[in-house]
Amino acid sequence: MRLIIREDYEEVSENIANYIKERIRQFEPSSERPFVIGLPTGSSPISVYKKLVELYKQEKISFKHVVTFNMDEYVGLPRDHSESYHTFMWNNLFMHVDINPSNVHILDGNAPDLDEECKKFEADIARVGGIELFLGGIGPDGHIAFNEPGSSLTSRTRVKTLAYETIIANARFFEGDITKVPKLALTVGVATVMDAREVVILITGAHKAIALAKCIEEGVNHMWTVSAIQMHPKGLIVCDEDATLELHTVKYFKSIEHVHHSLIGSENLSLQGGVKQLKSVNNRPTTPME
Numbered sequence: 532m533r534l535i536i537r538e539d540y541e542e543v544s545e546n547i548a549n550y551i552k553e554r555i556r557q558f559e560p561s562s563e564r565p566f567v568i569g570l571p572t573g574s575s576p577i578s579v580y581k582k583l584v585e586l587y588k589q590e591k592i593s594f595k596h597v598v599t600f601n602m603d604e605y606v607g608l609p610r611d612h613s614e615s616y617h618t619f620m621w622n623n624l625f626m627h628v629d630i631n632p633s634n635v636h637i638l639d640g641n642a643p644d645l646d647e648e649c650k651k652f653e654a655d656i657a658r659v660g661g662i663e664l665f666l667g668g669i670g671p672d673g674h675i676a677f678n679e680p681g682s683s684l685t686s687r688t689r690v691k692t693l694a695y696e697t698i699i700a701n702a703r704f705f706e707g708d709i710t711k712v713p714k715l716a717l718t719v720g721v722a723t724v725m726d727a728r729e730v731v732i733l734i735t736g737a738h739k740a741i742a743l744a745k746c747i748e749e750g751v752n753h754m755w756t757v758s759a760i761q762m763h764p765k766g767l768i769v770c771d772e773d774a775t776l777e778l779h780t781v782k783y784f785k786s787i788e789h790v791h792h793s794l795i796g797s798e799n800l801s802l803q804g805g806v807k808q809l810k811s812v813n814n815r816p817t818t819p820m821e
């Protein structure tokens with residue numbers, strides 16, 4: 532697992548957006564072989580989405596052959612509610628780019644049979660050959676998607692009761708009124724995320740510093756579900772300086788990045804390009820993700 536530390540939220544977002552752009556470009560997606568990406572909601576990815584839209588407008592990226600799967604959706608909230616994750620994704624990304632609406636997959640929190648809806652979602656992911664890259668954020672308690680503390684690390688897409696902390700945290704989107712926050716959600720499982728061939732997690736802000744430390748400096752633990760990334764063969768966390776407040780290993784991760792830069796000779800390549808773009812070192816292909 533790699534940890535990339537950037538100055539602030541804007542720099543983190545810029546790096547992740549550029550990384551996604553490069554991954555899609557190098558993949559050379561087509562209608563037969565689309566690039567499949569898992570996407571989050573929340574305030575963390577907003578700037579990444581803005582930058583992806585800018586890159587699209589500059590004709591540096593196309594979503595024509597991109598298939599998306601969103602992490603989660605509230606149960607019982609009308610699809611066109613201003614705070615539904617459907618609305619969020621269309622407003623922040625999909626309506627601004629050339630994505631084919633039939634390539635967008637967002638769980639239906641109003642489906643007549645919610646368990647069936649979750650099974651279908653997993654089947655849809657399998658049908659397109661799995662997820663190439665899953666982008667995620669985390670809650671201050673280290674949860675990924677809506678996999679609250681205590682969720683099984685082998686969990687799959689399912690109905691989930693939200694933790695009180697998450698309801699409080701999300702009340703900011705519902706006029707600060709916790710009674711308006713849905714108490715149930717459909718969410719991909721920890722294993723659904725970890726099955727992706729690559730996992731990129733965005734963590735910013737001092738309020739997530741404890742979660743970051745628990746997730747990368749302590750053991751894999753179902754109480755901090757994003758810690759499962761430790762077991763992933765290609766995991767990357769990009770965080771800002773504020774989120775590192777509780778870490779003891781900042782120097783270690785920065786030194787790794789420093790050596791990495793000296794090998795590939797470019798600051799930007801630290802996040803760009805993955806395997807193909809990097810020059811080989813001693814005739815051996817280098818990967819930025821190990």
Ligand SMILES: N[C@@H]1[C@@H](O)[C@H](O)[C@@H](COP(=O)(O)O)O[C@@H]1O
Binds near residue numbers: 697
């Ligand atoms: N289900 C979402 C998560 O996917 C998200 O990571 C988290 C953090 O949100 P924010 O980015 O606003 O801090 O909020 C919710 O719980």
